[in-house]
Amino acid sequence: MRLASLKQLTMTRFREFIREPEAVFWTFVFPLLLAGGLAIAFRDKAPEQAIVGVVSTAAGDDAAMRVAKALLSAAQGDSAVLRVRRVPADSVEEVLRTGTVALVVVPTSGGGVEYRYDPARDEARAARQQTDDVLQRALGREDVVPSRDVTMRERGSRYIDFFVPGLLAMNIMGSSIWSLAFAIVTQRNKRLLKRLAATPMSRFEYLLSFVLSRLIFLGLEIGVLLGFGSMVLDVPIRGSIGALLVVAFVGAAAFGAIGLLVSSRSRTVEGVSGLTNFVMLPMWIFSGVFFASSNFPAAIQPVVQALPLTALVNGLRAIMLQGVGLGGVLPELAVLGAYLVVSLVVALRIFRWQ
Amino acid sequence: MRHGGHLDEVVAPLALEVAGLRKSYGSVTAVNGLDLSVARGQCFGLLGPNGAGKTTTIEICEGLNTADSGTVRVLGRTWDTDAMWLRQRLGIQLQETQLADKLTVQETLSLFRSFYDAGRSIDEVIDLVQLGEKRTARVLGLSGGQKQRLALACALVGDPELLFLDEPTTGLDPQSRRQLWSLVEGLKRDGRTIVLTTHYMDEAERLCDNIAIVDHGQVIALGTPRQLIASLGADNVIRLGLGEPAPTNAPVTVSVDASVSLDELLHLPDVTGGRVVASGYELRVSSVQAVLPSLLRLAESRGIRWTELSTHSATLEDVFVALTGRELREG
Numbered sequence: 001m002r003l004a005s006l007k008q009l010t011m012t013r014f015r016e017f018i019r020e021p022e023a024v025f026w027t028f029v030f031p032l033l034l035a036g037g038l039a040i041a042f043r044d045k046a047p048e049q050a051i052v053g054v055v056s057t058a059a060g061d062d063a064a065m066r067v068a069k070a071l072l073s074a075a076q077g078d079s080a081v082l083r084v085r086r087v088p089a090d091s092v093e094e095v096l097r098t099g100t101v102a103l104v105v106v107p108t109s110g111g112g113v114e115y116r117y118d119p120a121r122d123e124a125r126a127a128r129q130q131t132d133d134v135l136q137r138a139l140g141r142e143d144v145v146p147s148r149d150v151t152m153r154e155r156g157s158r159y160i161d162f163f164v165p166g167l168l169a170m171n172i173m174g175s176s177i178w179s180l181a182f183a184i185v186t187q188r189n190k191r192l193l194k195r196l197a198a199t200p201m202s203r204f205e206y207l208l209s210f211v212l213s214r215l216i217f218l219g220l221e222i223g224v225l226l227g228f229g230s231m232v233l234d235v236p237i238r239g240s241i242g243a244l245l246v247v248a249f250v251g252a253a254a255f256g257a258i259g260l261l262v263s264s265r266s267r268t269v270e271g272v273s274g275l276t277n278f279v280m281l282p283m284w285i286f287s288g289v290f291f292a293s294s295n296f297p298a299a300i301q302p303v304v305q306a307l308p309l310t311a312l313v314n315g316l317r318a319i320m321l322q323g324v325g326l327g328g329v330l331p332e333l334a335v336l337g338a339y340l341v342v343s344l345v346v347a348l349r350i351f352r353w354q
Numbered sequence: 355m356r357h358g359g360h361l362d363e364v365v366a367p368l369a370l371e372v373a374g375l376r377k378s379y380g381s382v383t384a385v386n387g388l389d390l391s392v393a394r395g396q397c398f399g400l401l402g403p404n405g406a407g408k409t410t411t412i413e414i415c416e417g418l419n420t421a422d423s424g425t426v427r428v429l430g431r432t433w434d435t436d437a438m439w440l441r442q443r444l445g446i447q448l449q450e451t452q453l454a455d456k457l458t459v460q461e462t463l464s465l466f467r468s469f470y471d472a473g474r475s476i477d478e479v480i481d482l483v484q485l486g487e488k489r490t491a492r493v494l495g496l497s498g499g500q501k502q503r504l505a506l507a508c509a510l511v512g513d514p515e516l517l518f519l520d521e522p523t524t525g526l527d528p529q530s531r532r533q534l535w536s537l538v539e540g541l542k543r544d545g546r547t548i549v550l551t552t553h554y555m556d557e558a559e560r561l562c563d564n565i566a567i568v569d570h571g572q573v574i575a576l577g578t579p580r581q582l583i584a585s586l587g588a589d590n591v592i593r594l595g596l597g598e599p600a601p602t603n604a605p606v607t608v609s610v611d612a613s614v615s616l617d618e619l620l621h622l623p624d625v626t627g628g629r630v631v632a633s634g635y636e637l638r639v640s641s642v643q644a645v646l647p648s649l650l651r652l653a654e655s656r657g658i659r660w661t662e663l664s665t666h667s668a669t670l671e672d673v674f675v676a677l678t679g680r681e682l683r684e685g
């Protein structure tokens with residue numbers, strides 16, 4: 001090993017990367033935009049008040065007036081679960097169709113009510129239930145069993161908590177494979193690889209420098225994404241940061257090696273793009289970034305579990321959400337380590353230097 | 355000092371020895387039984403037209419390509435057994451390489467320097483190729499000639515015993531070419547062995563101690579520039595213009611009753627060879643003084659008006675033409 005040349009090679013990678021502003025943008029800013037967007041889409045909603053329409057009745061119909069009054073008084077105050085608005089009799093269909101109200105209450109002569117709503121809409125069904133309760137109680141129904149609500153919200157059970165470790169893993173995969181594939185194939189295309197092969201440079205060190213440079217950026221990538229996740233999105237990190245870093249580093253090294261393998265033969269960026277997508281697409285789908293990988297049929301589970309991204313996603317999630325230590329993610333580390341070693345050895349063998 | 359080596363290390367007398375080299379790409383034979391030997395301290399030139407097989411040959415010698423058959427010994431060793439030993443001692447400039455655009459001149463050289471156990475300092479090499487002003491400039495912003503000089507600097511940074519330069523001056527302006535020539539001459543004085551390829555006969559004549567003229571993958575002539583030119587048996591070349599393109603086979607009709615064929619010209623005394631060119635003839639002559647009077651007499655008796663009559667001392671270009679009937683740059 002010549003430390004001097006390994007250092008120079010790694011510095012070269014580093015310089016080439018930071019002097020490419022677009023690459024920096026996509027590596028650091030894109031995941032933040034994605035996480036931010038998802039955080040907005042899946043933000044915690046305060047329990048929403050259903051909006052209920054009441055059809056105005058002709059003056060003099062006392063029974064109907066009673067219903068309307070009971071509903072309106074239930075809608076007063078801070079803890080009211082309903083908001084009530086009057087709806088002219090001839091626009092019932094319109095307000096339902098446009099969704100301005102979830103439910104329309106039509107008092108019938110003789111003191112009854114009719115509920116008009118679309119049962120396909122969740123909030124319409126919930127509104128019907130609540131409205132009926134409120135109305136029955138206001139008009140004197142006694143509850144048979146006394147009941148009380150105790151609500152709780154577990155930190156870490158939201159979709160965004162599930163998603164952030166997956167996003168981190170996906171970003172590690174994407175940036176490792178892409179940046180390597182692009183850099184190597186460009187160098188091959190320009191015959192710079194051939195020129196380097198004409199020097200006494202160690203070919204192993206050359207490949208290793210790519211993996212090492214990935215690790216430098218990884219620190220930044222993880223820092224940015226996790227910092228945003230925990231400070232802005234309040235995603236928990238229950239396990240130790242050390243364990244998290246170990247898994248992320250092994251993952252990045254494994255995907256770096258896979259990136260080398262992917263780019264070991266291609267001569268053009270177009271060619272390697274196709275191959276890169278071919279390698280990554282199955283993992284985007286099957287590795288449980290967006291939804292749990294256990295949803296896939298048992299028949300394909302062995303394959304799903306053997307994918308490196310599945311191992312990385314599962315490892316990161318276990319540490320962040322369940323607070324597992326390194327001992328608990330040994331199988332994941334083993335899978336990633338195997339990809340690292342096998343890819344590196346094969347890449348070194350089949351690598352095309354010109 | 356690395357170049358001193360072990361006391362018992364026998365220094366091979368030849369820097370490069372190539373025998374019976376062959377290489378084909380499908381149906382194209384790039385190198386077809388080529389032999390070379392280059393003594394230490396020499397500057398050796400491979401001169402030949404496009405596609406002659408120069409790059410293929412040199413890249414096999416550099417261990418970047420493999421031959422179909424034949425043997426190559428570099429500094430007395432073979433690529434099979436001593437690849438790393440050789441890489442430490444060779445300097446290589448490829449015919450076309452684009453270095454990393456985003457690195458500066460200095461960074462590029464530091465990278466290359468880090469691969470060698472011993473070598474020159476970055477400053478020394480930058481001075482040598484006169485890139486001092488561009489030291490901190492990115493490669494992307496260099497001119498073609500500056501890039502070429504940087505590529506040469508990368509080849510020099512390991513202080514090589516044997517330097518391979520594949521068309522080092524192609525695309526350079528006359529001034530940069532001359533700068534590079536004096537650089538190569540300096541290296542020769544330091545006792546380095548240089549193997550270079552070129553299309554330019556003036557370059558080969560000026561720099562090379564020995565030249566192999568290569569065509570269709572074979573060495574068709576070998577010797578010092580003087581020997582090669584002397585082999586023509588002609589000191590000068592006369593060009594005769596006839597005003598309109600001459601057909602490839604004689605005779606050339608200038609007017610109804612005035613014509614002259616190549617054959618007739620070749621039979622004049624002191625004409626050793628000749629050929630038809632675009633607008634007339636080219637004659638190799640042992641003495642311009644002896645040939646001119648007979649040419650003028652011939653013209654007078656036939657009523658021919660030469661539109662051009664020029665003469666120059668024979669060059670390597672003329673040697674190539676005499677050997678192949680083609681011009682070097684025609685390909």
Ligand SMILES: Nc1ncnc2c1ncn2[C@@H]1O[C@H](COP(=O)(O)OP(=O)(O)OP(=O)(O)O)[C@@H](O)[C@H]1O
Pocket residue numbers: 379382383384402403404405406407408409410411449
């Ligand atoms: N990788 C390759 N694949 C197919 N044919 C090749 C390859 N490399 C060279 N050739 C062919 O071999 C022949 C010799 O090529 P080579 O590059 O050695 O010529 P050269 O003398 O260096 O020419 P130039 O002066 O143009 O650089 C050419 O006909 C070329 O087309």
Ligand SMILES: [Mg+2]
Pocket residue numbers: 408409410449520
């Ligand atoms: Mg060539």
